[in-house]
Amino acid sequence: MDESPPKIKAVICADGRLQNVKNTFETKYGESPLFFAYAPGRVNLIGEHIDYCGYSVLPMAIEQNVLAAVSVNNSGTIVLSNTNPQYKDFSVSCSEDIVIDRENPMWHYYFLCGVKGIQEKFGITPLVGMSCVIDGTIPPSSGLSSSSALVCCAGLVTMEANQKSLPKVELAEICTKCERYIGTEGGGMDQSISYLAERGMAKLIEFQPLRATDVKLPDEAVFVISNCCVEVNKAASSHYNIRVVECRIATKMLARARKLDLSKLLRLADVQTELKASLKQMLALVEEVLHPEPYSREEICRLLEITAEQFSTELLSTNTQHVTHFRLHQRARHVYGEADRVLQFKSVCESQPDEFIQLLGELMNQSHASCRDLYECSCPELDQLVDICLSSGAVGSRLTGAGWGGCAVSMVPCEKVETFLQAVREAYYLPDPRRAAMEKQSLFVSKPGGGAAVLLEE
Ligand code: ADP
Ligand code: NG1
Numbered sequence: 001m002d003e004s005p006p007k008i009k010a011v012i013c014a015d016g017r018l019q020n021v022k023n024t025f026e027t028k029y030g031e032s033p034l035f036f037a038y039a040p041g042r043v044n045l046i047g048e049h050i051d052y053c054g055y056s057v058l059p060m061a062i063e064q065n066v067l068a069a070v071s072v073n074n075s076g077t078i079v080l081s082n083t084n085p086q087y088k089d090f091s092v093s094c095s096e097d098i099v100i101d102r103e104n105p106m107w108h109y110y111f112l113c114g115v116k117g118i119q120e121k122f123g124i125t126p127l128v129g130m131s132c133v134i135d136g137t138i139p140p141s142s143g144l145s146s147s148s149a150l151v152c153c154a155g156l157v158t159m160e161a162n163q164k165s166l167p168k169v170e171l172a173e174i175c176t177k178c179e180r181y182i183g184t185e186g187g188g189m190d191q192s193i194s195y196l197a198e199r200g201m202a203k204l205i206e207f208q209p210l211r212a213t214d215v216k217l218p219d220e221a222v223f224v225i226s227n228c229c230v231e232v233n234k235a236a237s238s239h240y241n242i243r244v245v246e247c248r249i250a251t252k253m254l255a256r257a258r259k260l261d262l263s264k265l266l267r268l269a270d271v272q273t274e275l276k277a278s279l280k281q282m283l284a285l286v287e288e289v290l291h292p293e294p295y296s297r298e299e300i301c302r303l304l305e306i307t308a309e310q311f312s313t314e315l316l317s318t319n320t321q322h323v324t325h326f327r328l329h330q331r332a333r334h335v336y337g338e339a340d341r342v343l344q345f346k347s348v349c350e351s352q353p354d355e356f357i358q359l360l361g362e363l364m365n366q367s368h369a370s371c372r373d374l375y376e377c378s379c380p381e382l383d384q385l386v387d388i389c390l391s392s393g394a395v396g397s398r399l400t401g402a403g404w405g406g407c408a409v410s411m412v413p414c415e416k417v418e419t420f421l422q423a424v425r426e427a428y429y430l431p432d433p434r435r436a437a438m439e440k441q442s443l444f445v446s447k448p449g450g451g452a453a454v455l456l457e458e
Contacts, residue, residue, distance in 0.1 A: 004165050005156055005195060010036070010455040017067070017135070018455070021083065025069040025133045028081050033069035033133075035160060039152035039452035040065040041138035041145045042193045043225055043409050044400045045202055045217075046367050047342040049375055051187025053247050054269025055339035056206045058215060058346060059189055060448035061197030062225070064137040066149040072161045075129035078115065080108050083135040094126040102183035102318070105235035109182055110147050114154025117178025122164050130161050139441060141231040143401020148190030151179045152452055160454050168195040168451065169210050182235045183319060185244045197451035204346050215349050217448070221357050221411050226389060226424055227442035228381040229435050230405030238319045239404050243375065245320045247335060250290065250328040252304055252315070254282075257289040262304070268335050279340040286332045294325035327376070334374035341367055361396030361411055368398035368408075377403035385428055386410075392423035409446075417445060 012018045018036060025033045040061040047057030079091040090108035092098065098116040100109045111134070119127055134153070138146035155175045159166060166174070172195045176188035192205045196212040203212040217223070234240045247268055255265045260274050272282050301311050312321060341363045348359045368386055372378040378386075382399050386408050389397035394410035401407060412420045421443060429439040 003167060005168055005171070005452045005454060007454045007456055009458045011458050012036075017137075021067060021069045021133055021135045024081075024083055024135075025071075025131075028133060029071065029079075029131045031071055031131075034071045035457075036067060036069050036455040037153055037156045037160060037453070038065045038067040038455070039149045039156060039194045040197060040449050041149045042190060042197070043144060043223065043407070043446055044189065045223065045409060046345045046364060046398070047189075047338060048367060048371050048399070048401075048403070049243055049377060050335050050338050050342070051189040051205070051207065052185060052244055052267070053187070053335045053339075054207060054267040055335065056204055056342055057189045058202060058204050058342050059193045060202040060217075060223075060446075061193055061451060062138070062144060062446050063449045064139075064144065065449075066134060066136040066138065066146070066153040068135075068153050068157050069133045070157050070161060071131045073129045073131065075131075076126065077129050078127065079131045080111055081131075081133050082107065083133065087134070094129055100181040102181075102235065105182050105233065107150070110150045110179070111154040113178045113181045114151040114156075114175060115158045116181060117151075117174040118155050118158040118162070118164070120178075121166070121174050122162070124162055124164075127158065128162050130157070132157065139227055139407075141233045141406065142227050143399065143403065143406030144225070145190040145194065145401065147182070147234070148175070148179060148186075149194055151175050152191050152194040156452050156454065171195050171452075173210060183317075184234045184240050185317060186240075193451075195452050197449060199448065199450040201448050204342070215346055217349065218352075218356055218360065221360075221395065221413050222417055222445050222447070224389075224394070224410045224412050224417070224420065225400070225407050225444055225446050226385055226410065226428070227407045227438070228379070228385045228405060228428075229438050229442060230379055230381050232402070232405040234402055237404075238323075239377070240402055241317045241320050242323055243331060243377065245316055245323070246326045246328060246331040249295070249300055249315055249326055250286075250332040253300075253328060254285060254289055254332070256304060258285070268332060269339075272336075279336050279343075282336040283333065283340075286329060286336065290329035290332060292329045294327050296325055300326065330374040330376070334370045337370055337374075338367060357395050357411065357413060361394070364396030364398045364409075364411060365390070371399055371403060375403075379404055382406070382408060385424075388424055388427045389420075392427065393420040421445075
């Protein structure tokens with residue numbers, strides 16, 4: 001786990017996609033790429049919206065990834081191009097400061113987040129010039145971490161191009177921090193699994209210190225991803241950061257009620273650690289301390305004994321300044337309950353009791369209900385899709401990733417996969433022409449894939 005991402009020798013012409021990207025590169029830049037690098041997306045099996053609260057999550061990497069073909073030169077410029085014409089060409093001088101415009105989160109800013117992270121880590125000025133072609137296969141804004149795959153790929157490309165080396169754990173931490181330049185205050189699940197994934201294994205990802213532990217999934221079932229076809233860009237909306245802020249305020253409220261030092265505690269997990277309490281005790285504390293009605297700014301300021309100015313600058317982020325009410329009880333209940341479900345999921349996978357599949361399915365269903373009702377991060381289409389998945393033979397089904405749109409993940413017994421896929425196709429995709437057109441890339445079985453790597457032509 002201490003190693004750098006692997007460098008794999010590849011026969012480029014033996015792989016249709018690599019060869020296509022290589023051809024695009026050669027047409028565009030009139031030279032051959034020096035190397036390729038890729039970083040995968042992920043599907044989170046359980047543990048939603050708890051990484052930024054300090055709790056462990058349980059994702060696996062998917063086959064879909066962001067791939068870059070790269071050449072290194074002394075042009076003093078970083079030039080980006082994309083195989084998808086929707087993403088326009090971009091270039092930036094290596095001697096300029098990298099500026100990321102959060103107001104306008106265009107694709108190249110995600111790439112620049114990764115570049116900036118590596119530049120800052122090593123203090124490299126100027127960076128070496130690079131020409132890159134990017135090719136992504138992860139459906140964007142659908143909860144499968146296309147943005148982090150792009151950031152992680154850019155981090156890896158920049159490290160390799162500038163002849164530096166870092167262990168995967170450190171790369172994951174750097175990319176977690178630098179993706180925040182785009183404005184979303186993510187918790188690190190996506191970048192961690194993108195670097196630390198290993199083929200065939202889901203991972204329990206723990207934070208501070210970051211580590212990834214193998215979780216063996218049941219042989220009797222597969223995980224199927226289905227996209228509800230509603231896209232939500234996190235950086236261009238404030239849903240995500242509102243939840244981060246609500247959890248931060250809930251942390252302060254619980255800490256105040258137990259007379260802890262508020263200034264030190266930022267995440268709901270910090271309160272638990274400080275109190276040396278169990279997750280069940282934390283759920284009881286939420287019931288005792290927080291009321292279900294939304295909290296107004298005034299009430300929060302009064303209870304925390306802070307001014308409106310401190311509230312805005314210390315607790316809110318730039319894109320949450322407009323929010324007037326905060327659902328602290330519901331958010332904290334979700335987080336502590338979901339953190340508990342992750343641990344239960346892992347322990348069921350380890351002990352493999354007879355009713356293995358049913359127990360995991362039940363935990364996934366509870367997780368979806370909590371995301372929908374307490375965390376309010378689902379949407380009607382996603383709820384409908386989850387219901388269809390359950391009635392089509394899934395033992396468990398839940399939204400995955402940030403939500404408000406995007407994908408569901410379902411656990412389906414192996415012998416039912418074909419009938420499941422057909423039933424979901426008929427009930428969710430075929431009746432709607434737009435969904436029907438997207439079905440092929442929206443409904444698929446996913447096996448745990450490997451982590452980010454550099455590819456060198458053999
Ligand atoms: P996700 O849940 O997939 O991470 P986000 O909304 O956070 O979704 O990020 C999606 C953004 O990432 C897209 O709007 C785009 O800017 C960028 N992105 C994703 N895939 C690609 C790609 N293949 N090429 C360029 N940019 C991409
Ligand atoms: P998505 O939007 O699915 O890539 C986001 C966060 C994760 C995590 C999940 C919810 C980023 C980069 N990713 O993932 O850290 O909080 O939501 O569990 O912000």
